[in-house]
Amino acid sequence: MSTLIDLHAHSSVSDGTETPTQLVRAAVAAGLGTIALTDHDSTAGWQEARAAAAGTGLTVIPGMELSTNWGPASVHMLAYLFDPLNERLISETARIRDGRLHRAESIVNRIAADYDLTWDDVLAQSIDGGTIGRPHIADALVARGHVANRSAAFESILHWRSGYYENYYAPSPLRGVEMVVAAGGVPVLAHPATHGRERMIDEDSLRTLADAGLFGLEVHHRDNTPDGKERLLELATKLGLEITGSSDYHGEGKPNRLAENTTSAEVLEKLIARGTGSAPFVG
Ligand code: AMP
Ligand code: FE
Ligand code: FE
Ligand code: ZN
Numbered sequence: 001m002s003t004l005i006d007l008h009a010h011s012s013v014s015d016g017t018e019t020p021t022q023l024v025r026a027a028v029a030a031g032l033g034t035i036a037l038t039d040h041d042s043t044a045g046w047q048e049a050r051a052a053a054a055g056t057g058l059t060v061i062p063g064m065e066l067s068t069n070w071g072p073a074s075v076h077m078l079a080y081l082f083d084p085l086n087e088r089l090i091s092e093t094a095r096i097r098d099g100r101l102h103r104a105e106s107i108v109n110r111i112a113a114d115y116d117l118t119w120d121d122v123l124a125q126s127i128d129g130g131t132i133g134r135p136h137i138a139d140a141l142v143a144r145g146h147v148a149n150r151s152a153a154f155e156s157i158l159h160w161r162s163g164y165y166e167n168y169y170a171p172s173p174l175r176g177v178e179m180v181v182a183a184g185g186v187p188v189l190a191h192p193a194t195h196g197r198e199r200m201i202d203e204d205s206l207r208t209l210a211d212a213g214l215f216g217l218e219v220h221h222r223d224n225t226p227d228g229k230e231r232l233l234e235l236a237t238k239l240g241l242e243i244t245g246s247s248d249y250h251g252e253g254k255p256n257r258l259a260e261n262t263t264s265a266e267v268l269e270k271l272i273a274r275g276t277g278s279a280p281f282v283g
Helices: 020-029 046-053 087-112 119-123 134-143 150-155 173-182 203-212 226-239 265-274
Strands: 005-009 034-037 059-070 073-080 186-189 216-220 242-245
Touching: 005 020, 005 059, 005 073, 005 265, 020 034, 020 046, 046 059, 059 087, 059 173, 059 265, 073 173, 087 119, 087 134, 087 173, 119 134, 134 150, 173 186, 173 203, 186 203, 203 226, 216 226, 226 242, 242 265
Parallel strands: 005 034, 034 059, 186 216, 216 242
Antiparallel strands: 059 073, 073 186
């Protein structure tokens, strides 16, 4: 029985390249005992993931990566074991997905002034009703031969400094924590030190989130800088926050491999004890 725990992975319901079924199979093949499905702003993959896990021995933690905006910065918040029928979360995530859709259309319109690219190209790279993001625009740019792969697209045309970048609507991190907690869920800040310790959320703001029910920090993630991880560990101790680690797997859309970072069984046990909105699925 595997005890490897990976609490952050995406499917084609958002910007992963594998269906929930393929993701579950990849998790089993990678030797994981537990995986959390955390598509951006959507729970649409939960049912398929559970069905695919049945009989495999894999435990699936239902989750989501909720978009929030902290001033001009996009802050991602992992949410686990919340009630998928919670009305506020449903309406807020619908609003975020709609904002993402219009923002992507607007970005594409402006790119199309300089490159051969259409909105239909982008739609062809995403599923109906899925959460649209820059990765789908990247895939369309790859299909048109403008760039070699997603990473190259993010380093050029889709970079926030490229001139094509736009933000999209999202609630504040504090509202995010409050909404997830109100839905019986467990919030964890995703990759909080992607831009190093200088640019991460400040201690006072983090304390406010902790007081509102933030459970933990995703410290062990390939995008957190080494000095940022050190600072996160200090803050976790100081504020009584748990530490998680995960891959942020996107299939072939990113180099991140399943189980490249993992979470301890003790932390998973506390997370499951805290979550009351939905249950882990033991396959
Ligand atoms: P968006 O949410 O539309 O702003 O796009 C950001 C998403 O793009 C993140 O959630 C990542 O999954 C993905 N992403 C960011 N950087 C890269 C990269 N270099 N290569 C592939 N995907 C990336
Ligand atoms: Fe993503
Ligand atoms: Fe993220
Ligand atoms: Zn992610």
